[in-house]
Amino acid sequence: MTADEQAPLRAILEQRFALSTSLPATFFEHEAPRIAEACWAMARRFHQGGRLLAFGNGAWATDAQHVSVEFVHPVIVGKRALPALALTNDSATLSGLMAGGRPEMPFSEQLRVLARPSDIALGFSPDGRCANVQAALEQARRMGLLTLAMLGGDGGLITTETVDYRFVVASDDPFIVQEIHETLYHVLWELVHVFFEHEGLLQ
Amino acid sequence: MTDRANNEANDTDTQGSEYDRLFYPYLFAGGRVSLDEVLNQVQHSTLEKCRDVIALRRATLATARETLLAAAAAMARAFAAGATLLAFGNGGSTTDAQDLVTDLLHPPVAHWRPLPAIALANDIAVVTAIGNDVGFENIFTRQIIAFGHPGDIAVGISTSGNSLNVLRAFEQAKKQGLLTVALAGYDGGKARRSPAVDFCIISPGDHIPRIQEAQATVYHALLELVQAHLAAEKVRANSDEIRR
Numbered sequence: 001m002t003a004d005e006q007a008p009l010r011a012i013l014e015q016r017f018a019l020s021t022s023l024p025a026t027f028f029e030h031e032a033p034r035i036a037e038a039c040w041a042m043a044r045r046f047h048q049g050g051r052l053l054a055f056g057n058g059a060w061a062t063d064a065q066h067v068s069v070e071f072v073h074p075v076i077v078g079k080r081a082l083p084a085l086a087l088t089n090d091s092a093t094l095s096g097l098m099a100g101g102r103p104e105m106p107f108s109e110q111l112r113v114l115a116r117p118s119d120i121a122l123g124f125s126p127d128g129r130c131a132n133v134q135a136a137l138e139q140a141r142r143m144g145l146l147t148l149a150m151l152g153g154d155g156g157l158i159t160t161e162t163v164d165y166r167f168v169v170a171s172d173d174p175f176i177v178q179e180i181h182e183t184l185y186h187v188l189w190e191l192v193h194v195f196f197e198h199e200g201l202l203q
Numbered sequence: 204m205t206d207r208a209n210n211e212a213n214d215t216d217t218q219g220s221e222y223d224r225l226f227y228p229y230l231f232a233g234g235r236v237s238l239d240e241v242l243n244q245v246q247h248s249t250l251e252k253c254r255d256v257i258a259l260r261r262a263t264l265a266t267a268r269e270t271l272l273a274a275a276a277a278m279a280r281a282f283a284a285g286a287t288l289l290a291f292g293n294g295g296s297t298t299d300a301q302d303l304v305t306d307l308l309h310p311p312v313a314h315w316r317p318l319p320a321i322a323l324a325n326d327i328a329v330v331t332a333i334g335n336d337v338g339f340e341n342i343f344t345r346q347i348i349a350f351g352h353p354g355d356i357a358v359g360i361s362t363s364g365n366s367l368n369v370l371r372a373f374e375q376a377k378k379q380g381l382l383t384v385a386l387a388g389y390d391g392g393k394a395r396r397s398p399a400v401d402f403c404i405i406s407p408g409d410h411i412p413r414i415q416e417a418q419a420t421v422y423h424a425l426l427e428l429v430q431a432h433l434a435a436e437k438v439r440a441n442s443d444e445i446r447r
Contacts, residue, residue, distance in 0.1 A: 001276070005435070009272060012427050017264045020420040021257045028253035036245040040238075058309060059302050066298035066415075073294065075411045174311040175423040178302075182419055186412035187252050191245045198236050 019176050027169055027180050028187075038148060038165040039188055043195035045146050047202040048118045052084035053145075055107045055136055056124030059178060061088035063124055063150075067185040079193050087111075087136075107136035117144035122185075125149065126177050128156020128168070137162050150184060152177030252413070259408040259417045267404045267421070274384050274402035275425050279432030281356050281382050288320040289350055289381075291343040291372055292360035295415050296386075297324040299360050303422045315430045321350060323372075343372035353380030358422075361385070362414040364392025364403075373399040386421055388414030 028035070042052070052071055054064035064086035071084035087110045088094065097106040111121065121140035123133040128151040137158060140147050147163040155168040167184060169177045195201055264271075278288075288307060290300035300322050307320040323346045324330055333342045347357065357376035359369040364387030373383045377399035384402045385394040391405040406417040 006272075008435075009275070009428055009431055012431055013264075013268065013271060013424055016424040016427060017260055017420060020423075021260050024253050024257055028249055032246040032249045033242075035249050036242045039245055040242065059305050059311065062298040062302040062305065065301070066295050069294050069298070070412075075294075175420075175427075179416060179419045179423070183253065183256055183412075183416050186416065187249050190252070190412065191248055194241065194245055194248070198241060200236070201238055201241060 016175070019171075019173065020179055023169070023171060023176050024180055024183060028183075031167060031184075034165060034167070035184070035187060036191070039191040040195050040201065041146055041164065042120055042148075042188060043192045044202050045118055045120045046082050046192065046196070047199075050083075050116070050118035050120055050146070052082070052120045052122060053087060053111065053115060053140075054084065054122040054124070055087040055110075056133060057130050059174070060124035060126065060181075061086070063178065063181055063185070064088050064122070066182065067122065067189065070186065070189045074189070074193075076190075076193075080196070082192075087114075104131040104135040107132050108139035111136055111139050111143070111145075115140060115143055115145055120146045120148065122148045122150070123158070123163075124151075124181060125156065125158060126152040126174050127172075128153060128158040134158050134162065150181045152181075255408075255410065256413045256416045259406055259413050260420050262408070263404075263406040263417045263421060266407055270402055270404050271421065271424060272428065274404060275428030276432060277382055277401070278356055278384065278425065279429045279436070281354055282318050282429060282433060283436055284354055286319075286355045286382070287350070287352070288318065288356040288358060289323055289347065289376075290320060290358045290360070291323040291346075291369060293366050293368065295411075296360040296362060296366075296418075297322070299415060299418060299422065300358070301325065302419070303358065303426070306423075306426050310426075310430070312430070314434075316433055318429075323347075340367040340371055343368050344375045347372050347375045347379065347381070351376055351379045351381050355381045356384065357381045358384045358386070359394070360418060360422075361392070361394060362388040362411045362418075364389060364394035364405075370394065370397060370399075373397055384425075386418045388418070 054067050056064045068084040068086045071082040087107050094106050097109055123137045125133040134157055137147050148165040149158045149163045151168045153172055160166050169180045171177055290303050292300045304320040304322040307318040323343050330342050333345045361369045370393055376383050383400050385400045386404050387394045388406050388408055391403050394400050395403045404421055406414050408414045
C-alpha cells in the first residue's frame with residue numbers, strides 16, 4: 001500500500017482516538033455530581049436487597065450483560081457480589097415476547113413479572129428513541145424501582161420525567177456514546193462500593 | 204434532600220474496609236464520615252478514573268498504532284476473501300467480543316458492509332457442555348475446531364493477556380490457518396509472546412475496567428479501518444470495471 005493510500009486510514013485512526021480522549025472529559029466534568037448521587041442511590045437500593053436489572057438493544061445488549069457481570073463478580077478482590085442481571089440474556093423469553101409483534105413489549109413485560117419495587121432498572125439507548133427501553137423504564141418507575149438511563153444524541157424521548165437519573169452523551173457517534181457509557185457504568189460499580197463501606201449512609 | 208438531611212444528622216460512620224482505607228484514606232482521616240464528604244470524594248474519584256482512561260487510550264495509540272493499522276489491513280484482506288470472524292474472551296471481555304460481532308453483522312453505520320462473525324460465548328449450551336465435559340480451558344478451542352476455516356479471523360480479548368482458554372484458542376486457530384488478533388492489557392502477558400498470535404494490540408494499563416474501556420476504542424477503530432479498506436477496495440474494483 002502506498003503512503004497516499006495509507007493517509008486516509010491513518011486519519012481515521014487518529015480521529016477515533018482524538019474523540020475517545022476528548023469527549024469523556026467534557027462528559028464526566030459535567031456529570032460527576034449526578035454520578036456521585038446515583039452511586040449513593042444505587043447503594044441504598046442494594047442495601048435494601050434490591051437487584052440491578054439492565055437492558056438495551058443491539059450493541060447495548062452487550063453493555064447490559066457487561067454491567068451485570070461487574071456487579072455479580074467484582075474484579076476487585078474483597079468486594080462483595082451484588083445481584084445484577086441483563087434482561088437480554090434470556091433469548092427464549094425475549095424472542096417469545098417479540099414474536100407477539102409488539103416491539104415495545106419485551107423488556108417492560110420482563111420487568112412486570114420479574115422486578116421488585118426495591119430493584120434498580122438501567123436502560124441503555126443510543127438515541128433515546130428505543131420504544132422498548134422507554135416502555136420498560138416507564139414500567140419500572142410505576143413499580144417503584146430506582147430508574148437510570150444511559151443515552152446518547154439529544155436524549156430523545158426518555159426525559160428527566162421518565163427516569164430518576166438520566167445521563168446523555170451528547171454525540172451521534174455510536175462508538176463514543178457506547179465507550180462513555182462503559183466508563184460510566186464501571187465508575188458507578190466501582191464507587192457504589194465506597195458507600196457500601198459506610199452503613200450509616202445507607203439507612 | 205430529606206434523605207441527605209437525615210444522613211447528616213447521624214453521620215457517625217467510622218468503619219470501612221481495608222481496601223477503602225488503602226485507596227480512599229481521606230475518608231477516614233478525621234475518624235468520622237459525612238455524606239457530603241463521601242459524595243465529594245466520589246466525584247473526585249470519578250474525574251480521576253476519567254483521566255486514567257484518557258491517558259490509557261493515548262498510551263494505547265502510541266504503543267500500538269502500527270500494529271493496529273497492520274491488523275486492520277490483514278483483517279480486511281481476509282474479509283474480502285470471504286472470512287468469518289470468531290471472537291472470544293471471558294467476563295466483560297466476552298461482552299466486548301459480542302459487541303464486536305454485532306457491530307460486524309449489523310453495522311451501526313448505514314453504508315457499512317455487514318460481515319460474518321460469531322461470538323463464541325453466545326451459545327450457553329455449548330459453553331457449559333464443553334466446560335463441564337472437557338474443562339473450561341477448552342470452551343473456545345473446541346468451537347474453533349468446529350467453526351474455523353483457513354483464512355478466517357480469530358479475535359481474542361484478554362485484559363491480562365494470560366487467559367488460558369483464549370491462549371489455547373489462538374494455538375488451535377493458528378494450527379488451522381486462521382489469522383489471529385489479540386487485544387491485551389498490562390504488558391500483553393503471554394499473548395504478546397505467543398507464536399500463535401499474529402497481531403497483539405496492547406493497552407498498557409494495570410486496572411481492568413480502564414483496560415476494557417481502552418480496548419473498546421481499539422476494536423471500534425479496527426471496525427472503522429476494516430470498513431474503510433473494504434470501501435476503498437470496492438471503489439478500485441468499480442473503476443477497474445469501468446476501464447474494461
